[in-house]
Amino acid sequence: MLNRAARMETRCISSLIKVFADEELHAPAQLRGSALLGEFYSFQVAYRANVLMRSLQVRAEQSELGPNITVRTVELVPANMVSYHDADEHVLRSTPGLYPDVLIPFDTNRGLTGYPNQWRSIWITVEVPLNAKAGLFDICIQIENDIGELVSEETFTLEVIAATLPEQSLIHTEWFHVDCLATYYKTDIFSEYHWQLIEQYIHTAVKHGMNMILTPLFTPPLDTEIGGDRPTVQLVQVERTGEKYNFTFERLKRWIELCDRSGMKYFEFSHLFTQWGAKHAPKVMAMVDGQLKQLFGWDTDSKDPEYTGFLTLFLQELLAFVKENDLEQRVYFHLSDEPNLADMDTYRAASELIRPILEGFPIIDALSEYEFYESGLIKHPIPASNGIRPFLDHGVEGLWTYYCCAQYKLVSNRFLHMPSSRNRVLGMQIYKLKLKGFLHWGYNFWYAQFSKYPIDPFQVTDAGGGFPAGDAFLVYPGAEGPIESIRLEVLTEALQDLRALELLEQKVGREAVIALLEDGLEQELSLEVYPQEAEWYIHKREEINRLVSENSCSE
Template sequence: MSMGKAVSEKYSMLLVNSMEKVFTDKEPLYFPERCAFQGFFGENVSFQVAIRADIRRKEKVRLKVYSDLKPYIKVRRVALVPSEYPAHSEKDGNYLKCTPGLYPDLLRELDEDGETAILPEIWQSFWIDVDITDKIKGGIYPVRVCVLKYDDTVEIEVTAKVEVIPIPLPKLTLYHTEWFHSDCLADYYKVSPFSEEHWEILKNFIEVYVKRGGNTILTPVFTPPLDTEVGGERTTVQLVGITESDGKYKFDFNKLERWIALCSEAGIEYFEIAHFFTQWGAGFAPKIMVEKNGKLIRRFGWDTPAVGEYTVFLEQFIPALKTFLSEKNLLDKTFFHISDEPRQEHLKEYEKARLSVLPYLKDCKIIDALSDYKFYEKGLVDIPVCAINHIEPFIENNVSHLWSYYCTSQYELVSNRFFSMPLARTRIYGVLVYKFGMEGILHWGFNFYNNQFSKKAINPYEITDCEGSFPSGDAFLVYPGEGGKPEESIRLMVMNEAMQDYRVLKLLEAKIGKTAVIELLEEGLSEPLTFFEYPKSQEYLIMLRRKISRILTSAEKV
């Protein structure tokens, strides 16, 4: 009898791994070669059980796990969420499905008793996490996952095996930022920005952000000018208090100090200061609130040219901010932005804005997301964050300190994380950024809960595509759960696995060198790995990890 697959009078149940998306209308296959799970100290190991019941009406059951690893196990239901816009019309063959409908994405906690509803004649899946810590002895541990009837008898069960490899992973050395939208949390939960309620919500979300691999965070010294309609504005989330009198500015960094303390306690190591100029060209100042003559006013915004009166403000603000960061020993761990995603037609505006602040940022790290190599070639961006479908000129020219990003525009051939894509396409990103030596990775949407251009807030449980603006999965990795606590997605968990792969590769590199690691990555492939050509199968990632485990465990025994 198979341990990973079972059939009873009413139920079918089988193991699937974390890269499988279980749709209601498609029977998943049980692949024994995909379901031998293993993890190092410091790693989260995830797998799923898929269940179908031939019943007339839903049944309440309890899902229970029995294992010596139980103290480290969490079980969640993979819930379906709607997508009206799962993919652009331009796409490649590496999509699962592209029709509007319900997609498996949201991870829902079960109650303490494991009670859940099994619905009739559809496939459902449940997500099992194992946090591998150094409190666990190395070895192979059975994990029984059982469906219990109301009288506690077992209706059906499967057993997974989880191998704990007693070797600690190094911490993530890659800078990893997923833009954190503080205003969206205030808007969704209907709390005042930086009220005590808001601080508690921020804490909850930042802790999950760090737990799943984020180590660099977008910091709203003033409201970030991102995805904002020209002439419009987003909810004010400005950490720095500003007072103006006779053309002189005074700055209150108390909120910023609290932000840094909260983030640092959660495990954030690096801070990314909000952009100094508006998106798509750096033509204007962001919204900045200032107290003047006893009144709080919008002092700068879309009606303020990038260079001029705003420059006078920045001449005072940037040195004061740098002094504050230096006192906190954070200046060398801080990144600054000019403007997001400038294009060729913005070159002169961008250059003008950059030159206006460069005297005050000469000793600082300046990064910006872009696609055009000419910006870098002209010396306009110190640390380019390049879109992965435009990254080849940067790689060919051996650009140092190179970062990468993807978003709604990276829909053909390259890695991404839309609902409509296989999860292996998301996870391969860790291997690719390792091979090409990316210094950091950036994504614009950890928790963006607005429509395009932030004209209004949305409910991400109902609208997952920013009202038909971006394919579902682009704008956020977490959902705003009850009580101000985030609910995770399967995409977040697999993105975390990509970061774990990166850490494993760095561990291997310390043993055998990067050249040998790349040879291992490309062993058996018909051509070298690139951001456009890479293995599409789950098996590649699974077998790669097993090969690395064998090498590392053999090295430990020597």
């Protein structure tokens, strides 16, 4: 709508539209939507002022859902390394610049700024209560100028459906880097302030569909330059007296209790060997003769008898702790991240050492060479989304998948320059392939590639030119805790799609759900082939909700 006196143009649009300040907005208006009980529903109000307008106030009013509505502004972040030189064409743009991503809670003191002739957007999220009444709810979004005059008003109608979104069955982890918290917030590791931050960020993770947490038994040997170092974040305290070791698990127990308070379900213990082939030991610190010393690290060969003996003893003690705390069904282990065929010998040695000790416990690793599974070195591989086909063709049960910087052609991903539809499709792909888990390495990686130096995530979104912008983190560090991104919210929507599909399957059967998903598509839905239009996902989810509603009423 156009308010000529106030020079403010606004339009309700879906959450899947990225609004750029330097281009015309071609997205169609979306004035209504539906959600299940327990769901987060987001939409945007795009706005453009014809003159500079400062200190605008925004209100989102709805008498019954009001307390469950949040208003955030979509702010721009710079992207330098936008994509690799040979990226596909399924992107919004391939140029460096300012991209919409960070979602800042609306501050009445600061207000909203309307920049002349720039489209910007406001992000509205409704957290539908589990006990909400079914029906139609009109949400009125008003924008007032600095003297209280109404300059724009939009109304979005949300239909609440009387069916509860089921609990997430997918195991989902986004690797949590506790050292990045300590570095950015300038606090000592495992200080009380650090523990407070850890809890805040875990709470946000759980809220957005992450139910597994990377747990640093020792400092995780991940994205660290060979021979380099990351801050020590070791939950297990070690003391060496002569040739004997003593392990203390109080700090690990505090971690688990904190995670329990936030609703975290699963723990993936950090890798027992270094990334890219299990060639070395992770950094292990211990008290020796009253002094803290490094026992193992890059200079320790993974087959070193001293380390393998240490590891054998440690794992026996750890399993006793796991059993004492009833964690047997909640823990997963890692050997090494992303080994390739050239690393088969070192990975084999690690596997043959560890598997007998951890018999009955799942060992999961991100690796995409089918030979590792075929050779019996791992029972629970996590192949990349662009390398999963051999595992699917061989009927491997209980598959997970992951994507990161290398999955930038055809498959879904969530880089800043990609359309949000390419992020949203993940839930439907997981449902179609019956995948059991999803892993990503970057919940809050705020270092440059290989952890060489810290970065400011609000200024550097590409790990210092290491990865396409948007790969390394989903949350930004706010003064009061985590600040979400568009990519995190859309990923959450993808996981909600998955849960809605599982609910519909309970009512009409899997065959009917697949038919609904693929209705009108020229090719079957897959990891490489999927609709690119944002509107398709909005309409498809509405179809799913409508069928859920109809079949709930008939029960």
